[in-house]
Amino acid sequence: MTLTQWMPFIVLMPLILSGVSALLPGKTAPWLLAFATATASTILAALVWLGLGPEPMRYAFGNWAPPMGIEYRVDHANALVALIVSGIASLALLWGKRSADQEIPERQGIFYALFLLALAGLLGITLTGDAFNVFVFLEISSLSTYALVAYGQDRRGLLAAFRYLIMGTIGATFILIGIGFLYMMTGTLNMADLAERIPAVADTNAVRAGFAFIIVGLGLKLALLPLHLWLPNAYAFAPNVITVFLAGTATKVALYVMLRFIYTIFGGDYSFGALPLADIMMVLAVAGMVVGSWVAMFEPNLKRMMAYSSVAQVGYLVLGVALVSIIGLTATFVHLFNHALMKAGLFMALGTVMYRTGSARIEAFYGVGRQMPWTMTAFALLGLSLIGVPATAGFVSKWYLIWGALDAGKVWLVVLILITSLMAVVYIWRVIEAAWFQAPRDQQSPVAEAPKALLIPLWLMVALNIYFGLDTRLSLGAAEQAAQVLLGGF
């Protein structure tokens, strides 16, 4: 078999094996299966990414030739996203065994089955070259995510999941309406085919309405500012493994699909010309950066704080898109990569403390710095990456964003990026201050350092964050390729 024939297995492995996982008893077997599957997908995604030539890799399912059949179409942009998604999934699972054993005492087979389904859905959205297939995989990942968010023992997770379900379904239905309009106007669902046929009907209200529906629907999935309300609670009350996984993947995939629609299907000139999209995105991105960081500074629940920080980071990602330049888009892809690493790491650190203290409230972190020095040092280093201190991954993204803003002649944006970075300093410092400069609440029963099974993956994330801060060839090179592919069209 050639690499092209192996490529669909990135999605098929988690999809098929999730059924097997649901049948496995006990705690070790399903975890092992899930971890092995995610790792195999990661390796395959890496091989595909390395093996890509200038032409996209295409695979027609069931030998039905596109545009009639469904095809997978992989270029440098979605191969990178698939690599990020599957990589973060394996890292989350590597870390999550102990945490999941504590939070999910029974029926772990189903839990890991849902995890694999969510992973398969996200990877499917990324790799497919068919607009309707995007909707189907979106719902596969969303439905399993709703169940996963509600899987913990915290009853607030149920409410968070229900509200996420309502908003997520509205978002997905908006995307369906948009795809419906496009299908009515062009008679095709294949992305490459759509890109060819849209220019002929571009100047109609149906296409413009379809475009608007798709952008709003994806904005909901992406948690772009006014549509972000589902995110903080869903992240805060989900089991920690799931928070780590979602924080690194879900919004990233939504952003990738949005870019695919904006650049490949509609074409950049149309997208930014038919609607004042760049201006709208700019305003929402800046609002997201400021509001997200502002709320994070005062949030007493630290998982919610990090979730609001994610809203701010989505703002940075969209800002790169709104600059409408190759530098801006490169910044978006670099940040996509780096933010997945740092936010997954930060949630791992919070989860490691929660493994011992059982609470994400800031009071529970008092004095933890002395009792769990390895965990909190890792948190501090990852926090530096989030702030964007040189020699960490976060610096590279901020550098590119600022460069993009200067290139577009928008000095006020640079000021705003710096201000929101300072706000990140404030909310990271709150945790550091609580952990090292406050006396523990309960002097009698000090908490012990976390087990190595949690610490080693956590420090792996720290190492990755520092590595990609020092050696940017890999992340930056991949991001530049991805940006060029998108700007170049099919």
Add this chain to the structure above:
Amino acid sequence: MTVILSYFNYWVVVLLMMIGFYGVIAHGNMDKKLMSLGLFQTSVFIMFISAGKVIGGATPILRDGVALHSNPLPHVLILTAIVVGVATTAVGLALAVRIQEAYGTIEDDLIGDPSHEPEEP
């Protein structure tokens, strides 16, 4: 008048969609929210199906003497979307049952914002 009649299906779609959307936002009861969500999704299904109709076209089955067929592809797409809709409703109802067990109510107003709930010991 002809505008209204010739686009009758689409007016129904818009009407149902708005009723459903309003219901999702306005109702505090989670079951009613799910029903409205179902209505909202169904309106989109009707939109797809209507688009597949070719005027004068027969059912899309190959047989002698029929040259013009309606487009069957939207039907297939919507079959998938219906399955998705059923699954969404099922997950939503399952969550509502669990919420009823945990909180004793499924009225949104009585539960309030989960983030303000005091931490359980």
